[in-house]
Amino acid sequence: MLHKTRGIVLRTIRYGDTSLIVNMFTELFGVQSYMVNGARSSKPKAAKGNLLQPGNILELVVYHNEIRNLQRISEYKLAYIYTAVNLNVVKNTVALYIIELLQKCLKQPEQQLDLYYFTENTLQLLDVSALPVVANLPLYFTLKVGEYLGFRLNGRFSEYTPYLDLQEGTFSDLPPHHSDHLDAHSSELTDQLFQCTEVQHLAAITMNKDRRRKLLYAYLDFFRLHLPDFTEMHSPPILHEILDA
Numbered sequence: 309m310l311h312k313t314r315g316i317v318l319r320t321i322r323y324g325d326t327s328l329i330v331n332m333f334t335e336l337f338g339v340q341s342y343m344v345n346g347a348r349s350s351k352p353k354a355a356k357g358n359l360l361q362p363g364n365i366l367e368l369v370v371y372h373n374e375i376r377n378l379q380r381i382s383e384y385k386l387a388y389i390y391t392a393v394n395l396n397v398v399k400n401t402v403a404l405y406i407i408e409l410l411q412k413c414l415k416q417p418e419q420q421l422d423l424y425y426f427t428e429n430t431l432q433l434l435d436v437s438a439l440p441v442v443a444n445l446p447l448y449f450t451l452k453v454g455e456y457l458g459f460r461l462n463g464r465f466s467e468y469t470p471y472l473d474l475q476e477g478t479f480s481d482l483p484p485h486h487s488d489h490l491d492a493h494s495s496e497l498t499d500q501l502f503q504c505t506e507v508q509h510l511a512a513i514t515m516n517k518d519r520r521r522k523l524l525y526a527y528l529d530f531f532r533l534h535l536p537d538f539t540e541m542h543s544p545p546i547l548h549e550i551l552d553a
Contacts, residue, residue, distance in 0.1 A: 309371070310382060311337075311369070311371075311372050312368070312369060313335045313368050314334070314368065315333065315335065315340075315365075316332060316364070316366075316389050316407075316410075316416075316424075316428060316431070317332055317361060317362050317363060317364045317366065318331045318332060318333055318411050319411060320360050320362070322545070327341055327343060327344060327346065327442065329341055329378070329504075330343070330344055330360050331427070332366075332368075333414060333424060334370075335425075336419060336479055337419060338416065338417045339414045340372075340379050341377065342378070342379050342380060342382075343378055343379070343446060344384075359384060360384075363403040363404065363431060364386060364390075365387045365388040365428055366384050366386060367385050368383070374442065378504045388432055388435075388492040389550045390435050391447055392435050392436070394449050397550060398442060398550055399434055399442055400493040401543070401547050401550045402434055402442055402445055402547065403447050404546075405432040405544065406427065406446070406449055408541055408542065409449070409453060411451075411514075412538055412541060413453060413538070423453065423457075430445070430449055430507070438511065438513035441508055441511045442502065443520065443551055444511075444515075446505060446524060446547060447501050447523055447527065448501050448507070448510055450524065451502050451527060454530065454531060454534070455502075457535070459477055461478070462476075462477055462478045462479075463494050464499055464503075465479055465499035468481055469481055470496070471489050471491070471492065472489060472498055474530045475488045477497060477534075479499070488527060488530075490532060493519075494522065494523055498511065498523065517552045520548075520551070521548045524544055528541060528544070
């Protein structure tokens with residue numbers, strides 16, 4: 309049966325001489341793998357593989373069979389055309405971080421509409437936002453993905469609850485008896501990021517590059533505490549090098 313859906317490209321793998329296997333986060337079916345024949349034709353007009361770059365948002369017509377691990381695509385085209393993500397090294401690196409985080413988190417082929425729409429919206433905002441927003445976007449996106457996956461932060465930062473316990477995901481009055489917690493300043497910044505209702509407001513949350521780096525690694529530790537199969541990511545060191553440049 310054919311279905312129309314949108315999808316975000318996560319990864320492509322060459323298959324044979326002209327085909328690709330494309331891993332996508334789709335609107336209707338969650339994470340799916342698709343065989344795309346002819347995507348790597350030697351004839352420029354025939355090849356559409358450049359549309360299948362990680363991070364691209366596509367409109368798809370797909371065949372879907374619940375009992376198959378590998379699906380097929382009938383048609384695909386860009387649903388959104390980036391103006392800056394593919395040209396600006398900072399924005400491109402943030403996009404690659406977003407895609408890698410999704411790869412690490414999304415294992416089961418189940419529909420996750422809210423997370424899908426949030427991710428698509430974040431990628432489009434990344435494309436058009438100023439760099440002060442972009443610098444904080446990986447932190448904001450990471451916290452929000454955790455919320456969509458079911459381990460949101462509870463409580464609020466205050467002078468009475470100045471420590472964020474990453475094991476419990478709660479703000480507490482005293483530092484817990486383990487190392488998985490944030491100091492008061494990092495806890496306050498985290499609360500500001502998490503409570504942000506408009507991505508553009510991220511520009512008002514100021515921190516130096518060292519604080520931003522420590523926070524991101526702390527958030528990834530938070531993921532490891534709550535997702536047993538969450539493995540090490542490769543993009544954060546590149547991300548920090550680009551953001552610090």
